[in-house]
Amino acid sequence: MASIELRAVEKWYGEVQVIKGVDLAIEEGEFIIFVGPSGCGKSTLLRMIAGLEETSRGQIVIGERDATAEPPARRGLAMVFQSYALYPHMSVRDNMGFSLKAAGVKRxxxxxxxDEAARVLKLEPLLDRRPKDLSGGQRQRVAIGRSIVRDPTAFLFDEPLSNLDAALRVEMRYEIAKLHQALQSTMIYVTHDQVEAMTLADRIVVLEAGRVSQVGSPRELYERPGNLFVAQFIGSPKMNVFPADTPGLRLETTLPPEAAHFGIRPEHISLGDPGSGQIDGTVDIVEYLGADTYVIADCGAAGKLTVRTHDDAGLAPGRTCGLAFEPGRTHLFDEAGLALR
Structure with a gap:
């Protein structure tokens, strides 16, 4: 395994710039996840690291080696794609060993x-089967195993779970987490699913329009977002945000003059009688999800705020409630969307 460093990396397609000066240092053995909305450049950046996309400007350093101009085969990286791309006529064993056979490795x-990769991935009983006899999750494990046998410098995952159903995604998240624990390899993972990002990553890189918006641990990004974009992108349901000067907002302290936006996460709001808390609202929709209930309340000038609660007794649409914000859990942002600390 090795560290990977991006130094002022840019990607241009003609006159269009899609990666805009990314600087990022990834430590040996670290699990890094790129997240962001569609079109933000996360897959392009991963492919640049792999050498599948040319780097227009800047440097990509793998270990202590400048790999910017190296072809993919010389970078020592293994990439796992959304598509399994297994050979249908080959057994699991032959699929996993194909790259070694092509490289002239003796039988x-x-x-x-x-056999060692199959043991790590619990594929030993499946080695003689063909891909058509496997489930989607098993095929993805074979694709990962094909990468493991090469003993790569780092693993690159490009939305590897997006073709799986919800139950298999949960199972494979667990398998990938255990794989990282077992191998202690450097891993870079692209996903649009923030649940995958929050549960797997050592650090998350949030990308917005080709730029790094913030880098940090899942807890750091969730509890201390650096800007309005990260605050509303990380978290489900997303953070409630409304103007700091909203009429009817009852705060115990005076906000700083530079505060333009006020934020509060759904789980940090409790419901009470009208007149209690920081603002009143009328229940619009109640979404019962079992362990949690989401209450969407119309709070007038503040817009519709989402409350995450465990007690939905009597919360019928049309009821007026007071919304109380948990002390120390609010967030303030300036006019440019930057967090005020």
Whole structure:
């Protein structure tokens, strides 16, 4: 495994710039996840690291080696795509060992590497099967195993779970987390699913329009977002945000003059009688999800605020409530959307 560093990396397609001066240092053995909305450049950036996209400007350093101009085969990286791309006529064993066979590795060594990867991924009973006999999750594990046998410098994952159903996604998240624990390899993972990002990453890189908006641990990004974009992108349901000068807002302290936006997460709001708390609202919709209930309340000038609660007793649409904000859990942002600390 090795560290990976991006130094002022840019990607241009003619006159269009899609990656805009990204600086990022990834430590050995770290699990980094790129997240962001569609079109933000996260897959492009991953492909640039892999060497599948040319770097227009800047440097990509792998270990202590400038790999910017190196072809993919010389970078020592293994990429796992959304598509499994398994050979249908080959067994699981032959699929996993194909790259080693193509590289001239002798059969005993190849079998030993495949057997070890199969043990890590719990594929041992499936080695003689063909891809058509496997579930989607099993096929993805074979695709990952094909990468493991190469003993790469780092693993690159490009939305590997997006083709799986909800139950298999949960199972594979667990498998990938255990894989990282077992291998302690450097991993870079692209996803649009923030649940994957929050549960798997050591650090998350939030991308917006080709730029890094914020880098930090899942807890840092959730509890201390650096700007309005990260505040509303990380978290489900997203953070409630409304103007800091909203009429009817009852605060115990005076806000700083530079505060333009006020934020509060749904789980940090409690419901009470009208007149209690910081603002009143009328229940619009109640969404019962079992362990949680989401209450969407119309709070007039503040707009519709979402409350996450465990007690939905009597919260019928049309009821007026007071919304109380948990002390120390509010967020303030200036006119440019930057967090006020």
């Amino acid at each position: 005993p060594e190849m079998d030993a590497k495949v």
